[in-house]
Amino acid sequence: MTRSAPRAETSAPIRVREITxxxxxxxxETRESASFLQTPAxxxxxxxxxxxxxxxxxxxxxxxxxxxxxxxxxRLKRYLAYVPEGPVIDWADDDLARWLRPLAAxxxxxxxxxxxxxxxxxxxRWSAQQVKDGIADDAVRRLGDLAPLERDHxxxxxxxxxxxLGWRHQGVEGGFAAGQPQFVFQVPLVDADxxxxxxxxxxxxxxxxxxxxxxxxAKAGVEVQSTSGVAEALEALEAFHELYVHTAERDHFTPxxxxxxxxMVEALAGEGEELGQPDRMRLHLARHEGDLVAATIAxxxxxxxxxxxxxxxxxxxxxxxxxxxxxxxxRDALAAGAHVYDLRGxxxxxxxxxxxxxxxxFKVGTGGQAVELAGEWDLPLNKVLYRAFSLYMAxx
Amino acid sequence: MSLVLTVDGPRWREHLRRTAAAHPGLVPVVKGxxxxxxxxxxxxxxxxxxxxxxxxxxxxxTCDTLAVGMYDEIGEVAQRFGGSIVVLTPWRPFGTxxxxxxxxxxxxxxxxxxxxxxxxxxxxxxxxxxxxVLERMTSMQRHGFSARGLWSVGEVLRAHPGxxxxxxxxxxxxxxxxxxxxxxxxxxxxxxxxxxEGPGARTVWVSxxxxxxxxxxxxxxxxxxxxxRMGTGLWLGERSALTVTSTVLDVHxxxxxxxxxxxxxxxxxxxxxxxxxxxxxxxxxxEAPTGDLGLRGRxxxxxxxxxxxxxxxxxxxxxxxxxxxxxxxxxxxxxMLFLPAGARVPAVGDTVDVRVRYTxxxxxxIVVT
Numbered sequence: 209m210t211r212s213a214p215r216a217e218t219s220a221p222i223r224v225r226e227i228t229x230x231x232x233x234x235x236x237e238t239r240e241s242a243s244f245l246q247t248p249a250x251x252x253x254x255x256x257x258x259x260x261x262x263x264x265x266x267x268x269x270x271x272x273x274x275x276x277x278x279x280x281x282x283r284l285k286r287y288l289a290y291v292p293e294g295p296v297i298d299w300a301d302d303d304l305a306r307w308l309r310p311l312a313a314x315x316x317x318x319x320x321x322x323x324x325x326x327x328x329x330x331x332x333r334w335s336a337q338q339v340k341d342g343i344a345d346d347a348v349r350r351l352g353d354l355a356p357l358e359r360d361h362x363x364x365x366x367x368x369x370x371x372x373l374g375w376r377h378q379g380v381e382g383g384f385a386a387g388q389p390q391f392v393f394q395v396p397l398v399d400a401d402x403x404x405x406x407x408x409x410x411x412x413x414x415x416x417x418x419x420x421x422x423x424x425x426a427k428a429g430v431e432v433q434s435t436s437g438v439a440e441a442l443e444a445l446e447a448f449h450e451l452y453v454h455t456a457e458r459d460h461f462t463p464x465x466x467x468x469x470x471x472m473v474e475a476l477a478g479e480g481e482e483l484g485q486p487d488r489m490r491l492h493l494a495r496h497e498g499d500l501v502a503a504t505i506a507x508x509x510x511x512x513x514x515x516x517x518x519x520x521x522x523x524x525x526x527x528x529x530x531x532x533x534x535x536x537x538x539r540d541a542l543a544a545g546a547h548v549y550d551l552r553g554x555x556x557x558x559x560x561x562x563x564x565x566x567x568x569x570f571k572v573g574t575g576g577q578a579v580e581l582a583g584e585w586d587l588p589l590n591k592v593l594y595r596a597f598s599l600y601m602a603x604x
Numbered sequence: 605m606s607l608v609l610t611v612d613g614p615r616w617r618e619h620l621r622r623t624a625a626a627h628p629g630l631v632p633v634v635k636g637x638x639x640x641x642x643x644x645x646x647x648x649x650x651x652x653x654x655x656x657x658x659x660x661x662x663x664x665x666t667c668d669t670l671a672v673g674m675y676d677e678i679g680e681v682a683q684r685f686g687g688s689i690v691v692l693t694p695w696r697p698f699g700t701x702x703x704x705x706x707x708x709x710x711x712x713x714x715x716x717x718x719x720x721x722x723x724x725x726x727x728x729x730x731x732x733x734x735x736x737v738l739e740r741m742t743s744m745q746r747h748g749f750s751a752r753g754l755w756s757v758g759e760v761l762r763a764h765p766g767x768x769x770x771x772x773x774x775x776x777x778x779x780x781x782x783x784x785x786x787x788x789x790x791x792x793x794x795x796x797x798x799x800x801e802g803p804g805a806r807t808v809w810v811s812x813x814x815x816x817x818x819x820x821x822x823x824x825x826x827x828x829x830x831x832x833r834m835g836t837g838l839w840l841g842e843r844s845a846l847t848v849t850s851t852v853l854d855v856h857x858x859x860x861x862x863x864x865x866x867x868x869x870x871x872x873x874x875x876x877x878x879x880x881x882x883x884x885x886x887x888x889x890x891e892a893p894t895g896d897l898g899l900r901g902r903x904x905x906x907x908x909x910x911x912x913x914x915x916x917x918x919x920x921x922x923x924x925x926x927x928x929x930x931x932x933x934x935x936x937x938x939x940m941l942f943l944p945a946g947a948r949v950p951a952v953g954d955t956v957d958v959r960v961r962y963t964x965x966x967x968x969x970i971v972v973t
Contacts, residue, residue: 302755355827364795368751371789 223265224310227273232261233479235273236296241510241547243293243328245388246275249479250292253472258287262314264297264307272297272307278318282600286593289315291325293388299329300362304369312587321593324378326388327370327582331363332356334578336415342558343565343572351391351556351578366582375585389553390583393568395538395576397513398547410538413575418531425494425532430501432494432536436486441473444491448503452519469505469517476507487544489516492536494529501529506537513541514550534574554578606968607882607958609640612845613972619842623834624653627818628664631690631809633835634681635673640962641839641970643672647681654687669715671833675700682710690715690770690809692833694739694747697726705730715770719748721756728764735768737809738799740790744777751793758798769799771807771831783813784820791825809833840962848967849955850921853938854879865932865940872916876943877931880921880956887965888920888958889934916942920959924948927959 227235229248236242244250251259257277264272274295278287297307315323334342334356342348371377378387395413398404411419435441449466456463473489480488487508494502501524505517515537520530541549551571555564568578588594624630632653634646641649647670654667669688672678678689695701695716704710705727716736718724727734738757741748749757754772761767772794776783791808799805811833813821822830840846856864856877863870864877871877882888916929921941931942943949950956 302752352824353826359795361796361798364792365755367792368789368796371792372751 222271222306222310224262224314225265227261227263227270229261231263231270232273232275233483235263235270236509237483239296239510241512242296243512244476244507244509244514245292246273246294246296246328247476247479247509248275249475251275251277252475253468255471257290260318262295262311264295264310274311276315276318278320281321281593281597284593285319286321286590287319288597289318289320289323291323293326293328295325296328299327299366302365302369304366305373308373308375308587312589316589321588321590321597323587323589324387324584326584327366329363329366329582330360330579331367331582332359332580336413336572336575336577339558339568339572339578343560343569345558346560349557349559351558351580353558356580357577363582370582370585373587375587378584378586387584389555390581391554391556392579392581393551393554393571393574393576394579395549395551395574396547397538397542397549402547404545405542407539407542410542410575415573415575418573418575421528421531422535424526425528425535428496428527430494430496430527430529430532432492432532434493434536434540435491437481438473438477441477441489441491442470444493444503445469445473447493447500448491448505448517448519451500451503451521452517454521455519458522472505487540490540492533492540494533494536496524496527496529499524501527502533504533504537506540508541508544508546511545511547512550513537513544513546513548514552516552538574549574549576551576556580606851607886607888607965608849609967609970610847610849611641611970611972612847615845616842616972619845620649620653620838621656621658623838623841624656624666625658626815627832627834628666629829629831630666630838631669631671631831631833632667632838633671633673633692633811633833635671635677635692635835636963637966639835639839640960640965640967643677643680644684645970646670646839647684651685651687654685665831669831671835675704678704678710678714682713688713688715688735690717690737692717692775694719695723695727695736697723702730705734717747717773721749721753721760724757724760728760728767732764732766733768735770737771737773738769739773739775740793742774742776742790743786744775746775748773748775751796754793754797758800761800765800769802769804771804771809771829772799773809774811776810776812778812782817782820784817784824787813787817787821788824791821791828803829807831836963846962848958848960848965850880850882850939850958852878852880852950852952852954852956855949855952858942866935867932869932871942873944875945875947876949878923878928878941878943878950878956880939880941881937881968882921882958883934883937883939885936886967887960888939889930890964922957922959923950925957 232248236247248261254277257279260276262274262276263270272295274291277290279290280287312323334351334354338354342354348354435444449469453463476489480486489507492504492506493500502520504515507514507516538549554568554571557564559565632650634643634650638646650667650670658666669690670681670685671690671692672681674693675691681689695718704714711731714735716727716734717739718727718736719739739748740754741750761769774787774790806827807829809831818830818832858871858875858877860874861870884890919928919930919939919941921928928941928943931940
């Protein structure tokens, strides 16, 4: 990120008010990218919460936006205002108070006892090689034990400012663990100067096993079919979900119901269709001789592409359907001009004995970077209710 | 016939070596009265430590730098120690700081502490190649930059490519509980400052961190180098190697009602009057507030005041491991003690143990065995 230019002394304070979903979406389109959790569509996915599109105005100009989800406190008409992976504002501003104070005041007016947000800023990065060496090194147990490739100055300033403005960092360990991950794994699709990489360069960065598996899948005749738009996605959804439930049983996690994914497709892919972007959300189905061996969901907003959900068969693992589906998503992101392919959350453990380390190892094979984000931060607006809420979340 | 600090040399030196070996990058603090030893002696001792083979790599720079409290103290140490000298009091554009800054012979050895943007600009105008550490204000709120202040430093330094940044300094309060989270927060401010790349941007000088806290920080910030500034823990860390003794100069029997002393007091009961070496000139009988804010501490202070009002005050002198009372307030170089009837009476020339605060005591003689 680059530092914002010094503002004129006369700049008006920023005001916050509700905007229409259309205005909201229009603003996001002017930005290079934003988290898909900050799109109006995501508010429709999280239908059990009240949602609001907020605009930040400098004078008459719309300069920022937020999707706010209001989560109700049990039996009370008071809410936690949640801004997942947002708000979308100029985080490089050295005066974040002028953005965040009006946001908090607005939420208080809406009955919020606290605000939670996840500033979309990077604080540190580690290379795949570093992560790999860290896993092999018994002395290294967490990502933080390794000196990062870089610590981001802008990210550090955000952390400093949030702490001094009374925001509280929500620790990764314990507490409200249902939040968005603080550590993610990303594959850069542009070089240090911002020039797009080609497929060969992305392949070259992967480890040998990934490259071999991708080749193997192609040789075995695995074909990946990618949907475009709402109708195709809905059509492919049942096949995806069946395999996803199968994966959940095998890997012991609780699957989300088909209806959840249907809502997601209708909202996210629907929003994409409105914008003439049939690939905002797409399903990729990898088949081998007619058998579904892997299925994934990808999302893209502007230059940021995410791998969102994945499922794989227990049979025919040797045809490497998962690698084929991943490669299809990466090529897709490259073709769309994305700057980053985001494999989303990892835990920060590098302990070889930890059960989570397998997930990191899989993602590390892509040759990308482990990225630490600012994490989630809370601003209590009503101390008593906030404390009650924290206790409630801790005991849940 | 003086107040004597006797140091068990082998034991003390072993402690110094062990402490230095356990703290790579250690910066001995040599300030004030030199922790009772005197500035000159500690400067020589630091030089000795710098020349020791401590078992860790030479790059660690252990004891290559000592810290003095004030610019006025530089003269005492500069000839006796050959390394760098960091001054803990922040540089200001007045007083002795300016004299030291103007001294060309010192320029390469002196590391200034800077805590205000205007001082940094001023210092670099006077000495474009000055060496300095940037002090970040801690919860102590004494000296130093705020987070935002530190962010502006980056720009100033980019405009002065000759400036020699040696690190960021943090001086933590003697608080109970851990400093790790505060230190981590302050380090985040350092990252935000975007200091010009170099060892200085990755070195942090800290005081009052326990070994556990230091290890925790080093684990969380693996690319940073932490330099521990240490005074009390280093010089006075092995108390059993240090003994302070006074000499009995005179002994007089005393009956109840007898008049004695400068102020013509009367003895409340019979016993002996002891005249021993050590008085206000050494710091004996002058009490610095201990900083103990607990109820017990405050009660003890009150009780001592009460004793003073009605008669005798507890003295730091002890005979046969029992602390004795002052018969009257101490004088410049001697003190009068009261020994109640029945206690063993020491002879003239005997020595008596004294418990002192080393940082507030001046000894007549220091004997290192």
